[in-house]
Amino acid sequence: MASRRATGEGPGRGGGRPVSRIDAESAVFPVEDPGVASTPGERRWRTRLHGAWNIGDNANGGYALTPVLRAMAAAAGHADPVSVTAHFLRPGRGDTDGEVATRLLRPGRRISTVAGELHQQGSLRLAALAAFADLGAGSPPGPELTLDPPDLPPPERCRHRGGLEQGVTLPILDRLEVRIHPDRAEAGASDTAEISGWIRFADDTPPSTLTLPLFADAFPPAVYAWLGRVGWVPTVELTVHVRRRPVPGWVRARFVCDDLVDGRVIESGALWDAEGRLVARSRQLGLLLGPGA
Amino acid sequence: MASRRATGEGPGRGGGRPVSRIDAESAVFPVEDPGVASTPGERRWRTRLHGAWNIGDNANGGYALTPVLRAMAAAAGHADPVSVTAHFLRPGRGDTDGEVATRLLRPGRRISTVAGELHQQGSLRLAALAAFADLGAGSPPGPELTLDPPDLPPPERCRHRGGLEQGVTLPILDRLEVRIHPDRAEAGASDTAEISGWIRFADDTPPSTLTLPLFADAFPPAVYAWLGRVGWVPTVELTVHVRRRPVPGWVRARFVCDDLVDGRVIESGALWDAEGRLVARSRQLGLLLGPGA
Numbered sequence: 144m145a146s147r148r149a150t151g152e153g154p155g156r157g158g159g160r161p162v163s164r165i166d167a168e169s170a171v172f173p174v175e176d177p178g179v180a181s182t183p184g185e186r187r188w189r190t191r192l193h194g195a196w197n198i199g200d201n202a203n204g205g206y207a208l209t210p211v212l213r214a215m216a217a218a219a220g221h222a223d224p225v226s227v228t229a230h231f232l233r234p235g236r237g238d239t240d241g242e243v244a245t246r247l248l249r250p251g252r253r254i255s256t257v258a259g260e261l262h263q264q265g266s267l268r269l270a271a272l273a274a275f276a277d278l279g280a281g282s283p284p285g286p287e288l289t290l291d292p293p294d295l296p297p298p299e300r301c302r303h304r305g306g307l308e309q310g311v312t313l314p315i316l317d318r319l320e321v322r323i324h325p326d327r328a329e330a331g332a333s334d335t336a337e338i339s340g341w342i343r344f345a346d347d348t349p350p351s352t353l354t355l356p357l358f359a360d361a362f363p364p365a366v367y368a369w370l371g372r373v374g375w376v377p378t379v380e381l382t383v384h385v386r387r388r389p390v391p392g393w394v395r396a397r398f399v400c401d402d403l404v405d406g407r408v409i410e411s412g413a414l415w416d417a418e419g420r421l422v423a424r425s426r427q428l429g430l431l432l433g434p435g436a
Numbered sequence: 437m438a439s440r441r442a443t444g445e446g447p448g449r450g451g452g453r454p455v456s457r458i459d460a461e462s463a464v465f466p467v468e469d470p471g472v473a474s475t476p477g478e479r480r481w482r483t484r485l486h487g488a489w490n491i492g493d494n495a496n497g498g499y500a501l502t503p504v505l506r507a508m509a510a511a512a513g514h515a516d517p518v519s520v521t522a523h524f525l526r527p528g529r530g531d532t533d534g535e536v537a538t539r540l541l542r543p544g545r546r547i548s549t550v551a552g553e554l555h556q557q558g559s560l561r562l563a564a565l566a567a568f569a570d571l572g573a574g575s576p577p578g579p580e581l582t583l584d585p586p587d588l589p590p591p592e593r594c595r596h597r598g599g600l601e602q603g604v605t606l607p608i609l610d611r612l613e614v615r616i617h618p619d620r621a622e623a624g625a626s627d628t629a630e631i632s633g634w635i636r637f638a639d640d641t642p643p644s645t646l647t648l649p650l651f652a653d654a655f656p657p658a659v660y661a662w663l664g665r666v667g668w669v670p671t672v673e674l675t676v677h678v679r680r681r682p683v684p685g686w687v688r689a690r691f692v693c694d695d696l697v698d699g700r701v702i703e704s705g706a707l708w709d710a711e712g713r714l715v716a717r718s719r720q721l722g723l724l725l726g727p728g729a
Contacts, residue, residue, distance in 0.1 A: 225700060226673040226721045228521040230549050230565050232542040248563050249525040254672065256523050258551075258563065270541050270551065272523050272565055274672050274721070278698075285724070286663060288629060288696040336581060370579060379547065379567050380519040382675045384721055386697055402717060403581040404679055405571075407518060409717055411704075424695060424702055426719055428519045428567070428677055431578070 163348035164318055165357075168193040169209035171217075171243055184247040188214045192263070194237030197314040202235030204269070204378045205360030206315070211243050211259040211271055212353050218245040219255040219275035223352040227273035228382040235261065235268045237314075248272075278352065278388050292415040293397045295324055298341040302328040309363050310372040319361050320345050331371030336400035338365045341393045349391035350416070356383040358394055358414055359425035365400040365410050366431065373431060376408065381427040392417025398425075406431045456641035457611055458650075461486040462502035464510075464536055477540040481507045485556070487530030490607040495528030497562070497671045498653030499608070504536050504552040504564055505646050511538040512548040512568035516645040520566035521675040528554065528561045530607075541565075571645065571681050585708040586690045588617055591634040595621040602656050603665040612654050613638050624664030629693035631658045634686045642684035643715075648707055649676040651687055652718035658693040658703050659724065666724060669701065674720040685710025691718075699724045 174187040188210075196206035208229045216222060235241070246258045259271040295301065301322035305313055308330055323340040327333055342358050343350070350358065364376040398412040412425040467480040481503075489499035501522045509515060528534070539551045552564045588594065594615035598606055601623055616633040620626055635651050636643070643651065657669040691705040705718040 226523075228565060228673070228675060230519075230541070230567060232549055248523070248560055256525055256563070267541055270549070270565055272521060272563055272673075274523060285699055286659075286696060288662075288694055290694055366579075369581075380521070380565075380675075382521060382673075382719065384702055384719075386695065386700070386702075401581055401583055402679065402714065403579060404714075406578055407679070409677055409679075421695065421697075424719075426675065426677075426717075 163344065164346050165209065165344055165348050165354060168196070169206070169213060171210045171214045182246065186214070186218055186245050188243040188245070190241045190243055192235050192237050192239055192241055195314055195317050197237045199311045199375050202237050203315050203357070203360060204229065204231045204235070204381060205357035207235035207261060207269055208271065209354060209357050210241070211261050211269065212273070212356065214243045214245045215257040215259040215271065215273050216275055216353060218247050219257045220250065221255050221275035221277050223276055223278040223388065224273045224356070224383070224385055225254070225276045225278070226382070226384050227271060227356055228380060229269050229271040230380045231269050231378050233266055233268050236263050239263050241268070278385070289421050290413055292395050292419045293339050295339060295341065295395060298322045298393055301325060301340055304363060307363060307367070308372055309367060310374040315361065318345055319343070321361055323363070327368040330367060331369065333368035336366045336369035336403070337398065338362050338368055339397040341395055343393050350389040350394050352385045352388055355385055355389065355414055355423040356381070358396065359383050359412055359423060360427070362396060362398055364408070364429065365398040366403065366408060369400070376429045376431055379428045379430060381425065384424045385422065386424065387416070387420055387422045389416035389422045390418050394422070403431070456637065457639050458502065458637055458641050458647060461489070462499070462506060464503045464507045475539065479507070479511055479538050481536040481538070483534045483536055485528050485530050485532055485534055488607055488610050490530045492604045492668050495530050496608050496650070496653060497522065497524045497528070497674060498650035500528035500554060500562055501564065502647060502650050503534070504554050504562065505566070505649065507536045507538045508550040508552040508564065508566050509568055509646060511540050512550045513543065514548050514568035514570050516569055516571040516681065517566045517649070517676070517678050518547070518569045518571070519675070519677050520564060520649055521673060522562050522564040523673045524562050524671050526559055526561050529556050532556050534561070571678070582714050583706055585688050585712045586632050588632060588634065588688060591615045591686055594618060594633055597656060600656060600660070601665055602660060603667040608654065611638055612636070614654055616656070620661040623660060624662065626661035629659045629662035629696070630691065631655050631661055632690040634688055636686050643682040643687050643709070645678045645681055648678055648682065648716040649674070651689065651707055652676050652705055652716060653720070655689060655691055657701070657722065658691040659696065659701060669722045669724055672721045672723060674718065677717045678715065679717065680709070680713055680715045682709035682715045683711050687715070696724070
């Protein structure tokens with residue numbers, strides 16, 4: 144792919160750093176002539192999902208969202224998704240081309256709102272709505288409230304996600320290093336549905352506000368620690384609020400499920416950067432498909 | 437309006453109960469001939485927002501969402517919004533006609549996903565994405581987790597929202613009875629940003645899964661109790677997960693803000709029905725515009 148045409152944080156930004164895997168494997172390229180009459184504010188892009196980010200046979204939802212977010216950020220003209228909601232309609236497919244459509248719903252000086260969609264093989268895979276802003280802009284000091292990061296053993300004393308008996312294959316662990324708090328790493332051994340741990344890109348690409356939603360969808364389901372092997376818990380809808388730009392290094396995360404009824408799981412999460420600052424909140428609705436449901 | 441054509445929970449359901457205010461004032465009517473080429477799965481509706489649901493000079497966001505949700509539920513073919521996200525782009529206008537557009541993104545036996553928009557006077561006011569299901573369907577018993585309702589004095593010992601010095605006019609209190617926990621009813625007197633209380637329709641219309649999002653957006657901002665008079669805190673984005681169908685009677689609610697940075701507020705809420713069962717969760721991103729920001 145002609146990486147010079149990639150949108151987002153590709154080469155040319157950050158002083159000539161080599162193309163990272165996530166940058167290359169979630170790049171989007173504007174389609175200059177969409178070939179059909181398009182509605183006002185609509186833009187089309189092409190992308191390709193890679194199989195290395197699969198959970199089982201499907202592209203991880205947070206990964207499938209990443210190229211859509213890149214296109215949406217470009218359409219918004221602001222860098223940071225302060226609120227993004229994605230509905231996952233059909234699993235994304237690895238090693239398969241995709242088309243992204245964005246529609247600028249409301250441009251604004253502080254906040255712009257954009258709709259985005261990912262299509263593969265002629266069918267809609269995910270639909271998203273997001274508000275973008277520029278978090279680095281600075282503002283007069285005001286009142287603050289924040290969540291403190293959880294206590295965690297250092298990454299080297301946590302468990303590799305691949306070592307958990309989750310019941311699904313995890314090609315994504317070729318791309319992401321995910322370490323789980325040892326107290327939460329035994330299936331069904333906990334009396335609360337909670338997972339905490341560390342995450343970073345395997346090639347040490349620094350986290351960014353565009354990739355925090357992927358981080359928020361890459362841990363085992365919080366019900367794993369409580370219910371045991373739950374297999375794939377598909378996400379119906381994921382909402383991520385990005386709060387600050389993360390510094391480079393490991394990202395710390397905590398996910399809790401306090402609400403499960405009729406096989407429908409609500410999971411709430413939070414992410415902190417290497418300096419312990421809260422960088423994102425997440426909440427998702429998932430479906431428990433396994434024998435426990 | 438020809439109420440026999442109204443969609444949702446209008447007359448003809450519930451055994452001939454008179455038209456309630458919320459039913460009449462959030463009714464939608466299909467536009468048979470949209471007059472322009474429409475995309476597949478798209479439907480158009482007309483509605484009218486009433487001024488009685490204003491907060492200050494603007495339609496309450498949850499109220500403006502209600503007709504859109506009615507149209508989306510009709511398009512989905514399922515009754516209950518198990519996940520709905522609305523982005524509020526421009527304030528809705530009371531006593532003004534509106535047009536609703538829905539697009540069925542993915543029909544399903546268990547879950548259908550729909551996009552919806554509200555336009556008034558030619559401009560887009562709100563955009564929504566929602567997954568609908570049928571919560572009354574029943575399913576084999578499985579594992580459950582839930583949130584217990586907060587302890588509250590009974591409604592008659594709580595404070596009317598109108599009695600709080602919030603700094604905005606509240607025409608909406610002609611339509612909704614909102615009672616606040618007395619410990620949270622003094623501006624700025626609490627050391628946590630939390631609001632709890634009771635809510636019901638003033639004409640005693642029973643709550644429904646279509647009106648819980650409105651209930652989730654009708655309390656004072658949780659930062660009120662902590663920061664003091666904060667005026668209007670516009671909602672950028674609101675996500676509501678409906679968990680169960682509520683029984684008739686007062687709905688109990690609790691909202692917490694544990695995350696405020698750069699004037700951007702994250703508020704999380706939960707609603708319980710008159711039997712104390714959790715019926716909805718909410719999370720929203722709001723903007724603190726007042727002098728405290």
